[in-house]
Amino acid sequence: MKGYMAGMKILDSLDNGLPFLKMHGLGNDFVILDARKADVPMTAAMAQAIGHRYFGVGFDQLVVLADCDDADVDITFWNTDGSTAGACGNATRCVARLILDETGKTDLTLRTGRGLLSVTEAGGGLVSVNMGQPQLDWQDVPLAREVDLVELPIEGAPGAAGMGNPHCVFVVEDVESLDLHKLGPIYEHHELYPERTNVEFLQIIDRNTMRMRVWERGGLPTLACGSGACASAVVAHRKGLTERNVTIKLDGGDLQIDWRDDGVWMTGPTQLVFSGVLSTDFLDKIK
Numbered sequence: 001m002k003g004y005m006a007g008m009k010i011l012d013s014l015d016n017g018l019p020f021l022k023m024h025g026l027g028n029d030f031v032i033l034d035a036r037k038a039d040v041p042m043t044a045a046m047a048q049a050i051g052h053r054y055f056g057v058g059f060d061q062l063v064v065l066a067d068c069d070d071a072d073v074d075i076t077f078w079n080t081d082g083s084t085a086g087a088c089g090n091a092t093r094c095v096a097r098l099i100l101d102e103t104g105k106t107d108l109t110l111r112t113g114r115g116l117l118s119v120t121e122a123g124g125g126l127v128s129v130n131m132g133q134p135q136l137d138w139q140d141v142p143l144a145r146e147v148d149l150v151e152l153p154i155e156g157a158p159g160a161a162g163m164g165n166p167h168c169v170f171v172v173e174d175v176e177s178l179d180l181h182k183l184g185p186i187y188e189h190h191e192l193y194p195e196r197t198n199v200e201f202l203q204i205i206d207r208n209t210m211r212m213r214v215w216e217r218g219g220l221p222t223l224a225c226g227s228g229a230c231a232s233a234v235v236a237h238r239k240g241l242t243e244r245n246v247t248i249k250l251d252g253g254d255l256q257i258d259w260r261d262d263g264v265w266m267t268g269p270t271q272l273v274f275s276g277v278l279s280t281d282f283l284d285k286i287k
């Protein structure tokens with residue numbers, strides 16, 4: 001910022017501020033902070049403040065990158081309510097794109113709350129991530145008690161799967177007519193999910209295509225949810241409705257999900273939108 005608007009007091013606040021990137025994957029948007037070179041302390045209150053769409057920057061998830069010994073980078077995901085998540089598929093793709101471009105590699109290993117994830121350059125601006133095998137034991141999702149994960153004892157008999165974070169997947173006749181703001185909070189806080197859950201609504205189009213809308217844990221509908229798309233593909237296949245390889249049509253665009261022997265692969269686009277700097281004045285107020 002030096003030289004630009006020289007002499008204005010605001011410059012100091014930006015020169016010593018905290019740089020960030022804004023990216024999205026299918027309209028699921030992220031603020032990315034790089035703590036690899038300089039420590040970036042993050043708290044729930046800070047995440048909430050930065051995430052505010054009017055008083056902060058705004059995001060669906062905040063992403064903090066850190067160095068680690070056994071992967072190209074370590075990633076932590078924060079929701080707008082200040083909670084953290086073990087997985088975020090779209091943000092994982094966005095970070096993968098950054099590190100692929102930064103290193104010139106075509107394959108990466110990323111560390112998330114779920115463990116080590118493999119990434120591969122898919123060409124045409126697309127990135128593929130192996131999101132790992134779905135968690136299909138009730139303790140791992142986690143659920144409150146042992147139940148049939150393909151037909152949960154909830155009206156509408158949704159299915160459950162974990163992808164490093166919990167998911168509750170409904171199959172419905174008409175996904176467009178649903179009021180997510182009404183339904184989402186009911187199931188996010190359902191007693192069967194002790195750590196709350198992300199909630200996906202699917203409409204099957206054919207055995208390789210479905211439409212999905214999502215209410216994310218953290219209290220908001222988003223335009224896309226990568227881990228939710230993976231969980232949805234798993235549940236729909238386990239219910240016998242689809243093949244293992246599907247196109248999922250989200251509000252923000254399409255994801256390809258392929259449940260292979262080595263895990264659930266997710267392929268889709270990413271977009272770097274802008275870089276910015278959080279002012280020290282703002283940071284001082286939210287600490």
Ligand SMILES: N[C@H](CCC[C@H](N)C(=O)O)C(=O)O
Nearest residue numbers: 085088089090165225226227
């Ligand atoms: N948008 C993310 C999911 C964020 C996860 C979060 N809402 C939670 O599990 O608490 C995705 O692409 O997978």
